[in-house]
Each structure stands twice: as C-alpha cells, then as structure tokens.
Amino acid sequence: MDEFHRDLLFLLHDVARLLRVDADKRARLHGMTRAQWAILIWLERQPGISQKELSELLEVEPITVARLIDRLEARGMVERRPDPRDRRIWRLHLLRPARDVLHEIDQQRAEMTRLVTAGIGEESIESMIEALMRMKATLTQEAHASRRGAEHVDTETREAV
Template identity: 80%
Template sequence: MEQRDRAKRLGCDSTGGITRAAVINDSPGNDNVIEDNVIKNNVIKDKVIKDKVWGEAHLDDFHRDMLFLLHDVARLLRVEADKRARQHGMTRAQWAILIWLERQPGISQKELSELLEVEPITVARLIDRLQARGMVERRPDPRDRRIWRLHLLSPARDVLHEIDGHRADMTRIVTNGIDEATLETMTEALLRMKATLTQDSHAKRGLDADTREEV
C-alpha cells in the first residue's frame, strides 16, 4: 500500500512506469491545450444558447402565424364537437346535417353535400342513419321525382336543443377573457376573409368553366 501511494505521488504506476496523468502534467504545452479547450467549450456553449434563443423566437412567430392559428382553432373546435357528439351516440357530421336542415329545410342531398363539402354518397349514408333514428325523412321533389328533399322530424328537435346548448357552452369557453369590442372586430374580420375567399373561389370556377368550353 505504501509503495502504491509513493508511485502515485511520483506519477508512476505500481511497476514504476510513468502514468498518462504524469505525462500530461509535465507537458510544456499543457497550459495552452487547457486554454484552447476552455475557449472551445465557451464557443460551443454560446452557440447552444444562441440556437435556443433563435429557436424559441422562431417557434413563437410560428404560433402567432395567422393561418396556423385559424387552422388550429378550427381543429380544436372540431375535436371538442366530436367529443360532445359521441356522448350522445352521434357524430359531428350528423350534428352538422341537423343544423343545416333546420336552417334550410327541404334542401336536396346534392345541395347538402356541397354545403358540407363531402361526397354525395357520404351524405346519403349519414342521412340513412338519421332516418333510421327517426330524425330525418326524404320526400320526393314535386317537380322532379328524381330529387329527394330532406326534412326534419320531431325527434330531431330535441337533439337540436341539446346541440344549441353545446354550441353556447363552446362559445363561452372559446371567448372567455375576450371583450365584446374585440369579439366584434374578430367577427367582422372573419366575415371579410370568408367573403374574399368565396368570391375568389367562384371566380376560379368561372375561369375553369370558360377554359373547358374553349377546349
């Protein structure tokens, strides 16, 4: 034990060989190496900090991006509506159909599919389920027997009353902490955006139709 302690003090191993630590400590340029390592470590630390700060700022800009916010808020509302609809054994799409039929009674399946932006076959299946639950019925168009008009039945009224309650609750949650003036400004801005996009979409459809006629 005494021999090993003495060897360590001399920078040797137990057999008398010079240890790696002794060589490093005795190297003439050791101070320069240590200084270079310290500088490199500081440079790396500074870069990590700068990257972190830039990343946080960039992420904050992303979260404040208007298109991202519009999409994400709509997504969160859809998720919440899906959850609430499932509690009643229904789907958000079925809720949407009932709401549209309340607003526009007697519309056709084709018109409804355009409003919901889904394929007519998808709407037909959803109507089948609602009809099986006694909420909706198909009536033939008196002027064109090939067209089915959709109408609500009494059981749908109770469901619509529940939907109104959920919509009011979701509106209360999503607007919590926002004053009336801001809500009014937001609503006007959204109406303006919708009108602009709708007008642009109709203009493109007309242009496409003209192009097909020329071909």
C-alpha cells in the same frame, strides 16, 4: 419561434381543428357524430334541401350524406320526400325527434362559444367576427372567380376541339 405561433393561417387551422375535436367529443357523448349534428343544423336552416345540395355544403361525397341520412332516418329524425318537380331528387326534412337534439346542439354550441371566448372582450369578439366574415367573403369571391375562369377555359377548349 414566436413568429410560428403567431402565424395567422396556422392559428386559424389549429383553432378550427380543436373546435372539431371538441364538437366530436360532445356529439359522441350524445350517441351521435359531428357530421350528423351538422346535417341537423343545415336542415333546420334550409328545410327541404336536397341530398346533393347538402353534400356540397358539407364538402363530402353524396354517398356519405346518403349514409348519414339513412342513420338519421332510422332514428326518426329526418325524412326524405320526393321533389314534386323531379322524381330523381329527394328533399330532406326534419321530424319532431330532431327538435330535442337541435336544442341540445344549441346548448353545446353556446358552451363551446363561451369556452373559446373566455377572457376576450365583447368588442374584440365583434371585431373578430367582422374580420372572419370579411375573410370568408374574399375567399368565396375568389373561389367563384376561379370556378368561372375554369369554366371559361373548359368552354374554349371544347370549342377548339
């Protein structure tokens, strides 16, 4: 049984799930959703991102992002601006009211970080961050290699037809 509780993949999954549950609760206390918070964070980091690019980052359907943006737009936090080169694309930008919410999100994220790292030494936290970054890089490279392999197979299939 101890092996099961120490299984790295299950632990990573469980910790991520528990963090999502905690973030959901915190967002609800502020009349928002975790998904809305995620959008605001991404728009702060990448101003002018398109709805399609944002849906890819969030791993949700474009229509889901469009509905979330509609709600944030109605609250005066986000605005859609046409892309100067392609009128089919909407670029997303934060508005002033989003800044206060982002400040609150930053405070909540800091509290969540304190919560999950309580009792863990700074050196261990730094090692954990490095290990997780390495894992992410490996998985990202693998995903890109798989995608390129699939594209190569698709090209060969189309050429054979």
